[in-house]
Amino acid sequence: MASLSGLCSSFPSLKPNNRIGGELSPVRKDSLAVSTRSNSSFKHSVAREVSADLSKTNDVAGLKQAKQGGLEKDPKALWRRYVDWLYQHKELGLYLDVSRIGFSDEFVSEMEPRFQAAFKAMEELERGAIANPDEGRMVGHYWLRNAKLAPNPFLQVQIDKTLAAVCDFADAVISGKIKPPSPEGRFTQILSVGIGGSALGPQFVAEALAPDNPPLKIRFIDNTDPAGIDHQIAQLGPELASTLVVVISKSGGTPETRNGLLEVQKAFREAGLDFAKQGVAITQENSLLDNTARIEGWVARFPMFDWVGGRTSEMSAGVDIREMLVGASMMDEATRSTVLRKNPAALLALCWYWATDGIGSKDMVVLPYKDSLLLFSRYLQQLVMESLGKEFDLDGNRVNQGISVYGNKGSTDQHAYIQQLREGVHNFFVTFIEVLRDRPPGHDWELEPGVTCGDYLFGMLQGTRSALYANDRESITVTVQEVTPRSVGALIALYERAVGIYASLVNINAYHQPGVEAGKKAAGEVLALQKRVLAVLNEASCEDPAESLTLQEIADRCHAPDDIEMIYKIIEHMAANDRALIAEGDCGSPYSLKVFLGECNVDELYA
Numbered sequence: 001m002a003s004l005s006g007l008c009s010s011f012p013s014l015k016p017n018n019r020i021g022g023e024l025s026p027v028r029k030d031s032l033a034v035s036t037r038s039n040s041s042f043k044h045s046v047a048r049e050v051s052a053d054l055s056k057t058n059d060v061a062g063l064k065q066a067k068q069g070g071l072e073k074d075p076k077a078l079w080r081r082y083v084d085w086l087y088q089h090k091e092l093g094l095y096l097d098v099s100r101i102g103f104s105d106e107f108v109s110e111m112e113p114r115f116q117a118a119f120k121a122m123e124e125l126e127r128g129a130i131a132n133p134d135e136g137r138m139v140g141h142y143w144l145r146n147a148k149l150a151p152n153p154f155l156q157v158q159i160d161k162t163l164a165a166v167c168d169f170a171d172a173v174i175s176g177k178i179k180p181p182s183p184e185g186r187f188t189q190i191l192s193v194g195i196g197g198s199a200l201g202p203q204f205v206a207e208a209l210a211p212d213n214p215p216l217k218i219r220f221i222d223n224t225d226p227a228g229i230d231h232q233i234a235q236l237g238p239e240l241a242s243t244l245v246v247v248i249s250k251s252g253g254t255p256e257t258r259n260g261l262l263e264v265q266k267a268f269r270e271a272g273l274d275f276a277k278q279g280v281a282i283t284q285e286n287s288l289l290d291n292t293a294r295i296e297g298w299v300a301r302f303p304m305f306d307w308v309g310g311r312t313s314e315m316s317a318g319v320d321i322r323e324m325l326v327g328a329s330m331m332d333e334a335t336r337s338t339v340l341r342k343n344p345a346a347l348l349a350l351c352w353y354w355a356t357d358g359i360g361s362k363d364m365v366v367l368p369y370k371d372s373l374l375l376f377s378r379y380l381q382q383l384v385m386e387s388l389g390k391e392f393d394l395d396g397n398r399v400n401q402g403i404s405v406y407g408n409k410g411s412t413d414q415h416a417y418i419q420q421l422r423e424g425v426h427n428f429f430v431t432f433i434e435v436l437r438d439r440p441p442g443h444d445w446e447l448e449p450g451v452t453c454g455d456y457l458f459g460m461l462q463g464t465r466s467a468l469y470a471n472d473r474e475s476i477t478v479t480v481q482e483v484t485p486r487s488v489g490a491l492i493a494l495y496e497r498a499v500g501i502y503a504s505l506v507n508i509n510a511y512h513q514p515g516v517e518a519g520k521k522a523a524g525e526v527l528a529l530q531k532r533v534l535a536v537l538n539e540a541s542c543e544d545p546a547e548s549l550t551l552q553e554i555a556d557r558c559h560a561p562d563d564i565e566m567i568y569k570i571i572e573h574m575a576a577n578d579r580a581l582i583a584e585g586d587c588g589s590p591y592s593l594k595v596f597l598g599e600c601n602v603d604e605l606y607a
């Protein structure tokens, strides 16, 4: 009787007709091919008609219509499709199942030339081409895990040197060689201050990989919310004295991160601590943050390179980086294949294109059935949506591209929104992340005869996948053996490459983020208007306060007559925070915005 583990270990050779239990007789692929060949000859005849019409437009919707009868539901045919399309990276133990995405053979052959073009573009990118034309930059995150790929020796040395410096610093902090001035004599906490890719990557990896009792517990300030910052600092309490503050900002100028730093430095001052002795900066050389850290003499500074985007900087200075880099590098090697079926990133891109018609018509729901991968969907939200969510393509056409991403974890989300996924609006496809190892060896037990807690989790994943598919809801399953730095590195690399390949398929620049700049600029304008409002109100408080200004008069004095609503919002926000106006010089008394707001009753504005 072949043991189940024997079956599993021989799984890679398992073919549809093998019997579990007896000698696993490998079924020759061609016996299988005969049946599929007969099917595919039928399909090809359809394809000839279909492609004759569609080769001009490469219209996925048309190909979907041509695919007779929707999704395959025959169990035997599905099993055949599963085996036929299953991708296995045996050394990583990472599998990719795309069988529950209904792409047709015609679609695959239609897309082949575009994949070859995408592979070529990716090859040039890795050779140092300006793959981010809008910012005139190279795109080099793949070099971080294999410095030899970098286009010149100088960069190779920089990458290797930075990695060594980060690892040495981390070791020195953990060993206590580098320590705070506090009496405890060693760092016990890390406070990371950063936002976007300077937070999401570290948050995802910390949640996924931090041991139960790490040498230093990490927490994050990733927003300019004063209450959120206060909460993190309050939780640190006296341990602020043994906290290493890591400020991460590639540009070195992001307002939210700068505010977080100023707030933390204020807390250090109030605690009588010297921030510089506990501060680390990870940023581009000579950025505002880098110069601040240098001038103030912080404990350490580590460089981020301009050819690494924020959302692909996870492999920069960070956690158990060497193992993550190995996993990422192995996945990079696999995703350089120019054979679609052998390239897991290309397979993902194929599925995304089919499922979303190449125009983001459906959302990507990411469902890791593993608590430690909870933040993977948030990480992918930035990686996918900030890369693909673009207004124009590389030829300047307005395309408004993108794929929306959401999700948390299974089976938890089955008790939240899976109801809608199963029966509601069909505007998504699911990506399950399956982790085979439930618990470290020797820690498992049966909570009922023959069944463990992890079996339930496994059953919930498989059950949800089947239930969705039964109702024509498509899904991808990515399987890893367990959550380790290597498998996490591989997952990150898999999706970084898939995004890059997909971006080529839809002809957009995946490596800039113009939309974010627009938001930052608009925020700057609000703050500038606020300063003008304060100046006008201060001035007014020096006049006869009885003659308080109306909102329109304030707007006119700010030379912003059309911004009356924003001026009202500014005053409303300031009044809610008890911000009074301190009149300049000796004129007038502090001018209460609350009173002013009460006087200018919005309802009367249009009376």
Ligand SMILES: O=P(O)(O)OC[C@H]1O[C@H](O)[C@H](O)[C@@H](O)[C@@H]1O
Pocket (backbone or CB within 6 Å): 195, 196, 197, 198, 248, 249, 250, 251, 252, 253, 254, 257, 309, 310, 311, 386, 513, 516
């Ligand atoms: O790392 P920083 O320069 O502070 O940037 C933080 C974030 O800012 C913007 O939102 C960018 O679009 C993100 O890609 C980046 O991760």
